[in-house]
Amino acid sequence: MPEEEEAGRWRYRRDRTIERPFSEVIWRHESGLLALRPEVQLLYKAKDIRPQDQADFDLVLPTLDAAATDWLAEALRKTAPSCLWLDRLPPLAADGLGAD
Numbered sequence: 001m002p003e004e005e006e007a008g009r010w011r012y013r014r015d016r017t018i019e020r021p022f023s024e025v026i027w028r029h030e031s032g033l034l035a036l037r038p039e040v041q042l043l044y045k046a047k048d049i050r051p052q053d054q055a056d057f058d059l060v061l062p063t064l065d066a067a068a069t070d071w072l073a074e075a076l077r078k079t080a081p082s083c084l085w086l087d088r089l090p091p092l093a094a095d096g097l098g099a100d
Contacts, residue, residue, distance in 0.1 A: 015079050039068040043075050046083050
């Protein structure tokens with residue numbers, strides 16, 4: 001989401017206090033393809049969960065490391081505290097949303 005980059009940092013458009021260095025939001029596949037990191041994609045999908053979003057969450061969750069699941073849990077607690085996905089994420093999140 002290049003339009004959400006500001007001074008080398010990505011900021012979530014729905015809550016500008018959720019931010020990360022832009023370089024940490026982009027994931028590069030071994031083929032060279034660039035994409036948003038899965039936990040960031042899931043944050044966007046959590047606003048209005050459709051069946052395909054739920055399928056993506058179910059598929060991706062087991063592949064996320066602890067830092068990614070903590071980050072997603074904290075972001076969802078802040079932006080979508082009633083999101084059903086929170087039941088499947090860690091109960092306590094690390095401090096990963098603000099400035100590094």
